[in-house]
Amino acid sequence: MNYRGPGRVRIDHKPHPQILHPQDAIVRVTRSCICGSDLHLYNGNVPDTRVGMTFGHEFTGIVEEIGPEVQKLKVGDHVLVPFNIACGKCHFCKQGLFGNCHESNPQATAVGAIFGYSHTAGGYDGGQAEYVRVPYADVSPTVIPPGMDPDDAVLLTDVVPTGYQAAEMGGIQPGDTVVVFGAGPVGIIAAKSAWLFGAGRVIVLDHVEYRLEFVRNYAQCEAYNFKEMDDPVLFLKKTTDWMGADVCIDAVGAEAEGSALQTITGRKLLIQAGSATALQWAINSVKKGGIISIVGVYGPTANLVPIGNVVNKGLTIRANQTGVKRLLPRLIEHVQNGVLNPKAMITHRVPLEDVADAYHIFSEKLDNCIKPVLLPPSARG
Ligand SMILES: NC(=O)c1ccc[n+]([C@@H]2O[C@H](COP(=O)([O-])OP(=O)(O)OC[C@H]3O[C@@H](n4cnc5c(N)ncnc54)[C@H](O)[C@@H]3O)[C@@H](O)[C@H]2O)c1
Ligand SMILES: [Zn+2]
Numbered sequence: 001m002n003y004r005g006p007g008r009v010r011i012d013h014k015p016h017p018q019i020l021h022p023q024d025a026i027v028r029v030t031r032s033c034i035c036g037s038d039l040h041l042y043n044g045n046v047p048d049t050r051v052g053m054t055f056g057h058e059f060t061g062i063v064e065e066i067g068p069e070v071q072k073l074k075v076g077d078h079v080l081v082p083f084n085i086a087c088g089k090c091h092f093c094k095q096g097l098f099g100n101c102h103e104s105n106p107q108a109t110a111v112g113a114i115f116g117y118s119h120t121a122g123g124y125d126g127g128q129a130e131y132v133r134v135p136y137a138d139v140s141p142t143v144i145p146p147g148m149d150p151d152d153a154v155l156l157t158d159v160v161p162t163g164y165q166a167a168e169m170g171g172i173q174p175g176d177t178v179v180v181f182g183a184g185p186v187g188i189i190a191a192k193s194a195w196l197f198g199a200g201r202v203i204v205l206d207h208v209e210y211r212l213e214f215v216r217n218y219a220q221c222e223a224y225n226f227k228e229m230d231d232p233v234l235f236l237k238k239t240t241d242w243m244g245a246d247v248c249i250d251a252v253g254a255e256a257e258g259s260a261l262q263t264i265t266g267r268k269l270l271i272q273a274g275s276a277t278a279l280q281w282a283i284n285s286v287k288k289g290g291i292i293s294i295v296g297v298y299g300p301t302a303n304l305v306p307i308g309n310v311v312n313k314g315l316t317i318r319a320n321q322t323g324v325k326r327l328l329p330r331l332i333e334h335v336q337n338g339v340l341n342p343k344a345m346i347t348h349r350v351p352l353e354d355v356a357d358a359y360h361i362f363s364e365k366l367d368n369c370i371k372p373v374l375l376p377p378s379a380r381g
């Protein structure tokens, strides 16, 4: 796919990617997903998203070619490729902070490198394509374990680890009340994972009814429509004996709805880095001394957030781009023994050629779409 400007993507032919560095591999894509993060690009909210860029940071594929220094991966391996491009050797990678690699992106002080995610995140073309160049091929790409469905594997490249890390960063204690803002794939997995960390009550807020219905069944949690509330913060206070939730998770990010001021300044005029409505609700509805975990993506510049309330309430805020590789061993186990069932979130299987339709359906939340997966011609038998 090829980005043409806000709200516009199309299919185009590009030159076949080449090995540019001895640690590169070229991968033939078998699955690639569209993510809520792609919507920030699609809507023109991420700085330095250039026309001509190929998006796609969630993909699986067959290794077609390897550079001379690649030792672990072999031609023919079917791999899942985490969304972070990580060197594996820098100060941050050594701590498992693969989302914060200091080597893979010239703009590394802003963010680690991400496939198909603007020049702010390194300018690498992504996986919503037939072939991708994968740098540092021995570091993050992971051979899909025998017997694992590629539909499960592709969701291990981002949304499953991200939802799980959201719950992990929440520092959930046994019995805690956890509120998850957003019932997209990331929020759905965060809600499911909150139980794994010992939550006693899990509440999800969104305004898209079919997603609320889905998360209620998938994560066995409470789920409410914030558009039916006068004030979501008051609603959450009331339902927690006026104490507030122990942990609030922002799984919405820059496209948040629910506040006219935030929407106009953050999504229409772009004078702040996206709409911070969910984050504001999280700060105001968490208990004093509570923890806010943010995985929703915002642009790098300032937002209208109630930072004074953060101080007065003594909050702990934790946030990051997910370090996928660190979590993979545990999550592969969770998928293999049935604790997590990622592929149940895939609602749409779309030929890569129809990528523009897939973006439209996913961004407008049409046709009960939770997660679309794109299938290139060679993966369609
Ligand atoms: N940190 C990371 O590493 C990482 C990785 C993947 C995704 N993300 C981010 O996580 C977020 C969610 O991703 P997704 O794929 O689930 O996206 P998505 O767009 O499918 O889901 C977001 C959901 O939030 C809902 N929503 C909108 N405003 C809301 C509000 N005020 N309160 C509650 N819900 C609201 C929407 O209706 C939608 O269902 C995005 O910001 C994405 O960029 C971060
Ligand atoms: Zn993603």
Ligand SMILES: [Zn+2]
Pocket (backbone or CB within 6 Å): 086, 087, 088, 089, 090, 091, 092, 093, 094, 100, 101, 102, 103, 104
């Ligand atoms: Zn690194």
